[in-house]
Amino acid sequence: MLVTEFQEGSAQSDFLTRYPEYWLTRRLDELRATDYAYLDAGGHVYLDYGGAGLPADGQISAHAARMRGGCFGNPHSASPTSEIATELVELTRARILAFFNASAEEYAVIFTANTTGACRLMAESYPFGPGSRFVLTLDNHNSVNGIREYAGRRGAGIEYVPVRGPELRVAEDDVRGALTGRRGLFAFPAQSNFTGVQHQLSWIDLAHEAGYDVLLDAAAYVATNRLDLSEVHPDFVPVSWYKVFGYPTGVGCLIARREALTRLRRPWFAGGTIKAASAQGGWHVLAEDETAFEDGTLNFLAIPDVAVGIDWVEHIGIDLIHQRVTCLAGWLLDRLQALRHTNGRPMVEIYGPAGTAGRGGTVTFNFRDPNGAIVDERAVARDSGALGISVRTGCFCNPGAAEATFGLDKDVLAGPACQEVVSYDDYLRIFGLASGGAIRVSVGLASNLADVERFLAFAEDTYRDRFPSYEGLKIRERC
Numbered sequence: 001m002l003v004t005e006f007q008e009g010s011a012q013s014d015f016l017t018r019y020p021e022y023w024l025t026r027r028l029d030e031l032r033a034t035d036y037a038y039l040d041a042g043g044h045v046y047l048d049y050g051g052a053g054l055p056a057d058g059q060i061s062a063h064a065a066r067m068r069g070g071c072f073g074n075p076h077s078a079s080p081t082s083e084i085a086t087e088l089v090e091l092t093r094a095r096i097l098a099f100f101n102a103s104a105e106e107y108a109v110i111f112t113a114n115t116t117g118a119c120r121l122m123a124e125s126y127p128f129g130p131g132s133r134f135v136l137t138l139d140n141h142n143s144v145n146g147i148r149e150y151a152g153r154r155g156a157g158i159e160y161v162p163v164r165g166p167e168l169r170v171a172e173d174d175v176r177g178a179l180t181g182r183r184g185l186f187a188f189p190a191q192s193n194f195t196g197v198q199h200q201l202s203w204i205d206l207a208h209e210a211g212y213d214v215l216l217d218a219a220a221y222v223a224t225n226r227l228d229l230s231e232v233h234p235d236f237v238p239v240s241w242y243k244v245f246g247y248p249t250g251v252g253c254l255i256a257r258r259e260a261l262t263r264l265r266r267p268w269f270a271g272g273t274i275k276a277a278s279a280q281g282g283w284h285v286l287a288e289d290e291t292a293f294e295d296g297t298l299n300f301l302a303i304p305d306v307a308v309g310i311d312w313v314e315h316i317g318i319d320l321i322h323q324r325v326t327c328l329a330g331w332l333l334d335r336l337q338a339l340r341h342t343n344g345r346p347m348v349e350i351y352g353p354a355g356t357a358g359r360g361g362t363v364t365f366n367f368r369d370p371n372g373a374i375v376d377e378r379a380v381a382r383d384s385g386a387l388g389i390s391v392r393t394g395c396f397c398n399p400g401a402a403e404a405t406f407g408l409d410k411d412v413l414a415g416p417a418c419q420e421v422v423s424y425d426d427y428l429r430i431f432g433l434a435s436g437g438a439i440r441v442s443v444g445l446a447s448n449l450a451d452v453e454r455f456l457a458f459a460e461d462t463y464r465d466r467f468p469s470y471e472g473l474k475i476r477e478r479c
Contacts (some may be wrong), residue, residue: 012449015331022449025324029448031056031316036446045389045454049444050193050362050396053223055247055309062308063247067301075300076272088304095307096253099314100237102229108261108290110254111298115219116143118238118254121293122185122215123150125264130155132184135212137170137199138163138400139192143238144217145400147187156184163404167353168195175203183211190221194401194440195352196329196362198225201232208233213260219243223444224325224361226318235260245309245445248302254293261290270295313445321445325361328443332363332452339456341370342465349374351405351438362442364396364405367463377437379468387458394437406433 016022032039035056039046046054073081075089093109100107112118123146128134134151136144138160148158161170161178170188179186186207191198198221207214216234218227223244229237237255242248256264269277269284273292277284286292313321333354339347349366353359367375377393384391395402403413408431412418417430427433441455462468 011335011453015449018334019327019330021323022327025320025327028316028320028324028445032446032448039446043388045387045451047441047443047447047451047455048390048392049223049447050220050243050440050442051392052242052249053244053246053444054446055245056312059245059247059305059308059312063302063305066304072301074297076297085300088307089298089300092303092307095310096255099310100227100229100255101231102255106233106257106259107229108256108258110256110290110293111303112238112252112254112294113250113299114242114252115141115217115238115240116252118236118252119143119147119215119217121254122236122238122264123147125266125293126150126185126213127263127265128154128156128184131182133157133159133182134185134187135159135161135178136187137161137175137189138404139168139170139194139197139199140187140189140398140400141193141217141219142397142399144187144189144215147185147215151185157182160400161188163401167197168192168351168401168404169197169353169358170199172200172203172206176206179207179210179212184213185215186212187215187217189217189219190227191225191360191362192352192398192401193220193362194396194398194405194438195364196360196442197352198358198360204232204234213263220360220362224318224322226322229255233257241306241309245313247309248299248305251299251302251306256290261293264293266292272296272298316445324445324447325443326356328447328449328452329359329361329363330356331449332441332443332456335452335456336363336365336459339459339464343370345370345372347459347463361444361447362440364438364440366438367459369463369467370465371467374433375463375468377439380439383462383468384455384458389455389458391455392440392442396440402437405438406431 035058036054070084071081072085073079075082075086096109097104097107112121128151134148134156152158159178161174163170188199188203190201204214204216213235215236218237219240221227222239235257239255240252266286269286272294273287275285275287333350336348337350337354341347347367349368351364366377367380369375381393421427
């Protein structure tokens with residue numbers, strides 16, 4: 001439904017009264033009807049932009065046109081086809097730096113498969129040791145949590161900064177208190193993939209003043225927010241491009257300050273990372289630039305599609321996308337919190353901020369039945385999927401935020417009972433939980449009001465005054 005079609009007194013009219021700036025984003029409704037027409041043609045209600053963005057028709061056409069119109073060879077050569085591929089890869093590096101307003105003198109772009117690949121590169125190469133520390137917020141994706149395994153095995157100290165309060169934020173005083181003593185690496189997400197909380201980018205300077213390098217996980221943030229690396233200067237920024245504009249998958253990058261990059265030490269070498277090596281002599285010489293961190297042959301047929309996607313987003317305007325997402329997330333929050341059973345009890349419990357200040361387009365919650373009990377999120381996955389509604393359920397690979405959300409006891413989590421966990425049901429049994437996860441609705445570039453309204457209608461029709469049956473429901477959970 002376009003904004004021009006709103007009827008006076010309708011929910012849509014109320015929405016526009018509360019969020020009049022949505023009118024300024026009506027160009028995205030036009031793009032929804034053209035470049036994202038497959039959504040409505042297939043009857044999709046896509047509300048999982050936190051999981052992946054969606055590609056525009058123009059992006060796919062640009063890829064096909066390039067493949068049909070050229071011949072591209074492995075970049076590790078001086079042949080004509082290799083040089084063409086190399087030029088496109090280097091142009092994409094420059095396009096990424098421009099997108100983040102970063103200078104090539106200060107930052108390098110290292111291509112990886114995704115954010116996880118960038119984090120693993122950090123984990124294996126960062127100089128952790130008995131004289132260093134790895135400090136990270138409890139609110140972090142598992143790809144960042146996993147770095148602690150490398151840090152711990154090398155004798156580094158590990159400290160989590162807690163998540164506190166009903167909005168599940170991290171207090172700056174706690175950050176300041178953790179960044180003491182031995183120096184090392186500090187990691188936090190610009191935006192929580194669990195709650196949508198946007199953490200303070202000012203912590204980057206705070207950490208630098210304490211002598212720490214900073215890893216800023218930007219995967220959930222940059223799809224709908226501007227990250228200007230001329231204003232904030234994290235040392236390492238992992239990004240997955242499919243999160244931003246859907247296509248291509250399998251291409252991410254680690255944006256690294258060149259000065260900080262000199263501190264990384266690769267534990268191995270591979271094709272593409274060296275200037276020279278000897279099998280019999282047992283020596284190798286790594287490349288002197290970012291290619292020392294790019295193992296093997298790059299995904300040279302897909303990397304140029306990142307430049308196409310960036311051009312698409314900039315053509316639309318990241319600020320316009322941000323404005324639309326803020327309006328839709330705000331309306332979703334308003335409406336979910338207003339849902340009531342006939343007996344007056346709330347139907348929904350929101351996790352994280354109740355409003356749009358300091359949060360992104362991710363809204364996480366659980367439904368409650370008329371008695372106030374949590375509705376198993378696995379039942380919601382089943383029920384919503386049956387109607388063509390795509391949302392995410394579970395813990396979203398962020399166990400720290402989930403543990404804070406559900407108030408799980410640290411001593412129990414670290415105790416012997418949890419060492420026996422072999423299944424999701426074991427986890428629920430130990431903590432006496434009816435549900436160990438939540439529902440995540442996330443809006444993005446191609447979202448419109450009709451998507452949100454269809455989800456709200458589903459919520460009312462399916463869960464108001466009802467006790468959903470989920471006994472014996474088996475849905476694979478990955479936390």
